[in-house]
Amino acid sequence: MSELPVNPQNSVTVVGGGVAGMSAACALAEAGFRVRIIERRGYLGGRASSYLHPGVDEVIDNCQHVLFGCCTNLTGFYRRIGVDDRIRWTSEMTMIEPGGRRSALGPSWLPAPLHGLPKLMAAKAFTFDDKLALARAFRALMRPVPSDSTETLGAWLKRNRQTKGAVEHFWRLVIASALNADLDSIALPYAAKVIRELFMNSAFAGSMGMSTVPLSRLYEGAERFLVKRGSEVLFNTNVESAAFDEETSQWTLATRGGEVVSDFLVLALPFEATGKLVEHMPPADGADRLIGQIEQLTHWPICSVHLWFDREITDLDHAVLLDREIHWMYNKSRLQPWRNLKGSYLELVVSASRTFAALDRKEAIDLALSELSEYFPAVGQAKLEKAALVKEVRATFGVPPGVDAFRPNSISPWTNCLLAGDWTATGWPSTMESAARSGHLAAEAVCESTGKAVKMVNPDLRPKGFMRWLKMAK
Numbered sequence: 001m002s003e004l005p006v007n008p009q010n011s012v013t014v015v016g017g018g019v020a021g022m023s024a025a026c027a028l029a030e031a032g033f034r035v036r037i038i039e040r041r042g043y044l045g046g047r048a049s050s051y052l053h054p055g056v057d058e059v060i061d062n063c064q065h066v067l068f069g070c071c072t073n074l075t076g077f078y079r080r081i082g083v084d085d086r087i088r089w090t091s092e093m094t095m096i097e098p099g100g101r102r103s104a105l106g107p108s109w110l111p112a113p114l115h116g117l118p119k120l121m122a123a124k125a126f127t128f129d130d131k132l133a134l135a136r137a138f139r140a141l142m143r144p145v146p147s148d149s150t151e152t153l154g155a156w157l158k159r160n161r162q163t164k165g166a167v168e169h170f171w172r173l174v175i176a177s178a179l180n181a182d183l184d185s186i187a188l189p190y191a192a193k194v195i196r197e198l199f200m201n202s203a204f205a206g207s208m209g210m211s212t213v214p215l216s217r218l219y220e221g222a223e224r225f226l227v228k229r230g231s232e233v234l235f236n237t238n239v240e241s242a243a244f245d246e247e248t249s250q251w252t253l254a255t256r257g258g259e260v261v262s263d264f265l266v267l268a269l270p271f272e273a274t275g276k277l278v279e280h281m282p283p284a285d286g287a288d289r290l291i292g293q294i295e296q297l298t299h300w301p302i303c304s305v306h307l308w309f310d311r312e313i314t315d316l317d318h319a320v321l322l323d324r325e326i327h328w329m330y331n332k333s334r335l336q337p338w339r340n341l342k343g344s345y346l347e348l349v350v351s352a353s354r355t356f357a358a359l360d361r362k363e364a365i366d367l368a369l370s371e372l373s374e375y376f377p378a379v380g381q382a383k384l385e386k387a388a389l390v391k392e393v394r395a396t397f398g399v400p401p402g403v404d405a406f407r408p409n410s411i412s413p414w415t416n417c418l419l420a421g422d423w424t425a426t427g428w429p430s431t432m433e434s435a436a437r438s439g440h441l442a443a444e445a446v447c448e449s450t451g452k453a454v455k456m457v458n459p460d461l462r463p464k465g466f467m468r469w470l471k472m473a474k
Helices: 019-030 071-079 116-120 128-140 153-159 164-179 190-198 220-228 271-278 287-295 361-374 432-449 465-472
Strands: 011-015 034-038 050-053 056-062 066-068 087-090 093-094 102-106 210-211 231-234 241-245 250-255 258-262 262-267 301-311 318-321 328-331 346-350 384-397 417-419
Touching: 011 019, 011 164, 011 250, 011 258, 019 034, 019 220, 019 262, 019 432, 034 258, 056 301, 056 384, 066 102, 066 432, 071 128, 071 432, 102 116, 128 164, 128 190, 153 164, 153 190, 164 384, 220 231, 241 262, 250 262, 262 432, 271 287, 301 361, 318 361, 346 361, 361 384, 417 432
Parallel strands: 011 034, 011 262, 034 231, 093 318, 262 417
Antiparallel strands: 050 056, 066 210, 087 210, 093 102, 241 250, 250 258, 301 346, 301 384, 318 328, 328 346
């Protein structure tokens, strides 16, 4: 096995080219380290990537990924690699009921946390009792929720007398979708964090951003950033084992293409892949505990149905679809105008549904088409030209009560080895922001090990309006 050339001084190997790995690598390259990302696939992005789907001969995202104004580390990463201008922002959310009735949510001139109140009160998707219930819940969430609370969101909703309409049209669809889990499987502190960040702290914090290009094309900016600074990405490379030399204080990774040597190692993999690699690493105090933590984590699926029609179906860029199996519609022909399509390309997303994930391709597409026609009559007259079903079975990790006990921090049991990934202890649920934050935390730890005091984690957005005083009161 030949050794791949690398300057070992101040060198870092990052295993995994997802958001966590890229954010760590780019932060370290900017700080003067020579970095090498090892990625088993031929493109960057991990679970937030795109690829050429052979069945439809189209480049598609494995699932629609969105970010919000409160995602300070993800937006900071995008700015670092120079792709922030490829994010399309919106502060409006359209909710559609079967039959086509629409309700709009979004900010107003009122100060936080009241900025969303006027449109919520005007929304036809909620009855008067629903609105009172939501107002009661939001008021309750202005008070701090103990971080060690063992209550589920479902139990809290019952305790706070949430109506069926409030549960089905807001909590189950908006919040459970954001956390990608059933209401009874979500820890209350994480639900409270989502509410405060997206709906209460400020109008901009809840703004939604979507990439105007396929995700893997977006992340080509990370590769350019690294190469410009003397670093690189090794694609189609799988790490088989890792060894640490106590005399030289260096890591050696074995791959089929050769050995990779570096001073530091950052494992930026999903938790199950981390667990598998740990089995091929040197013995270390705490390794068994890490494996035990990983074994306690679970996954939840996200499914997406991609549909190409011969005509325009809707003039909306995106929408929340109520009361049916499909949850979200993204009009990719409008969000990504570079495609220059004559008809329409829509992506439909189903979150936190193991039932939908169990359907075969024909069943899933037929169900999606049938439900889509209930919101947009044009579907009935349109010709479906092609369709694709994508099941991301391991899309996110669950956040049940007590999950924080199983989320390790960035310091691993091994010398000069750091952990990154959305599943590590970031204080955020399973999101791209959590992944980017974990990468920055790992990069900070590497810098501290070399005596460099470099702050890489971007702080949370400051609350606005009345929320400033509520934050101070905590």
